Amino acid sequence: xxxxxxxxxxxxxxxxxxxxxxxxxxxxxxxxxxxxxxxxxxxxxxxxxxxxxxxxxxxxxxxxxxxxxxxxxxxxxxxxxxxxxxxxxxxxxxxxxxxxxxxxxxxxxxxx
Amino acid sequence: xxxxxxxxxxxxxxxxxxxxxxxxxxxxxxxxxxxxxxxxxxxxxxxxxxxxxxxxxxxxxxxxxxxxxxxxxxxxxxxxxxxxxxxxxxxxxxxxxxxxxxxxxxxxxxxxxxxxxxxxxxxxxxxxxxxxxxxxxxxxxxxxxxxxxxxxxxxxxxxxxxxxxxxxxxxxxxxxxxxxxxxxxxxxxxxxxxxxxxxxxxxxxxxxxxxxxxxxxxxxxxxxxxxxxx
Numbered sequence: 001x002x003x004x005x006x007x008x009x010x011x012x013x014x015x016x017x018x019x020x021x022x023x024x025x026x027x028x029x030x031x032x033x034x035x036x037x038x039x040x041x042x043x044x045x046x047x048x049x050x051x052x053x054x055x056x057x058x059x060x061x062x063x064x065x066x067x068x069x070x071x072x073x074x075x076x077x078x079x080x081x082x083x084x085x086x087x088x089x090x091x092x093x094x095x096x097x098x099x100x101x102x103x104x105x106x107x108x109x110x111x112x
Numbered sequence: 113x114x115x116x117x118x119x120x121x122x123x124x125x126x127x128x129x130x131x132x133x134x135x136x137x138x139x140x141x142x143x144x145x146x147x148x149x150x151x152x153x154x155x156x157x158x159x160x161x162x163x164x165x166x167x168x169x170x171x172x173x174x175x176x177x178x179x180x181x182x183x184x185x186x187x188x189x190x191x192x193x194x195x196x197x198x199x200x201x202x203x204x205x206x207x208x209x210x211x212x213x214x215x216x217x218x219x220x221x222x223x224x225x226x227x228x229x230x231x232x233x234x235x236x237x238x239x240x241x242x243x244x245x246x247x248x249x250x251x252x253x254x255x256x257x258x259x260x261x262x263x264x265x266x267x268x269x270x271x272x273x274x275x276x277x278x279x280x281x282x283x284x285x286x287x288x289x290x291x292x293x294x295x296x297x298x299x300x301x302x303x304x305x306x307x308x309x310x311x312x313x314x315x316x317x318x319x320x321x322x323x324x325x326x327x328x329x330x331x332x333x334x335x336x337x338x339x340x341x342x
Binding site: 038 | 171200218222270
């Protein structure tokens with residue numbers, strides 16, 4: 001019985017709890033503004049937030065980069081520069097991401 | 113069908129990101145002794161990478177349910193903001209709306225905010241396929257990791273950079289948008305970079321007063337510049 005709880009009931013309950021919290025967060029704005037017209041401030045935020053959030057996500061992705069230990073964040077920095085340069089010259093999202101990722105994976109192995 | 117093909121094309125970069133993180137999660141779960149059923153259930157129901165990865169050691173350590181709930185609340189709090197821009201669009205999507213709301217991850221959110229639909233396309237259907245395909249990639253990655261994470265013949269390390277490149281590219285891609293010139297954007301970015309810099313303890317340790325001086329130097333001239341620009 002105890003074994004069954006540890007192997008199945010506890011992890012299943014944990015997954016359920018985490019899923020419910022995550023769903024609640026994702027549904028929050030929809031629940032708050034259900035069935036009434038959007039206030040202008042919210043509409044404004046909806047327009048401004050995407051680039052803010054994407055910038056925050058870039059920072060979030062790079063949060064574990066260490067600049068004081070080898071390889072000193074060089075793979076991250078060079079790959080990001082490559083992405084920016086490709087994106088502004090070729091304007092091809094697939095190319096930027098593919099080249100940036102390949103560059104990172106290579107540098108990560110060469111320097112890391 | 114046209115919408116499906118469009119969504120397939122748009123979600124290619126996310127496929128690689130989700131494959132890598134999903135495989136990592138699946139492999140962790142199987143190493144911790146949890147079966148494929150629980151791994152796939154997490155992928156389907158939770159569908160949030162960082163939280164799922166964090167969940168594994170917590171599960172293995174027998175963390176109480178309330179502490180898992182609090183962790184999920186903090187890790188995923190950013191999701192509160194994701195729906196704000198989509199309230200009106202999702203409202204028009206009928207039976208698809210609840211699914212769109214619950215499947216709004218970092219990647220799906222970024223893609224839906226920057227994507228330009230082709231003329232004559234059913235935008236609702238295309239958006240639905242983008243959300244659904246991302247979810248399928250995630251489930252597939254987690255499943256693959258649970259099944260064979262430790263036996264994969266190739267080294268996937270570093271593939272997670274595709275997420276960074278995706279967000280970076282998305283940022284640059286819509287750089288021409290008016291919202292990028294908005295003071296709210298610049299303020300938020302400055303604060304984000306500052307916090308990230310402060311979080312990088314290794315960059316500033318061991319002298320704590322140095323952190324404060326750096327922070328002040330970091331914030332001061334930028335605030336002046338922001339005042340002029342805004």
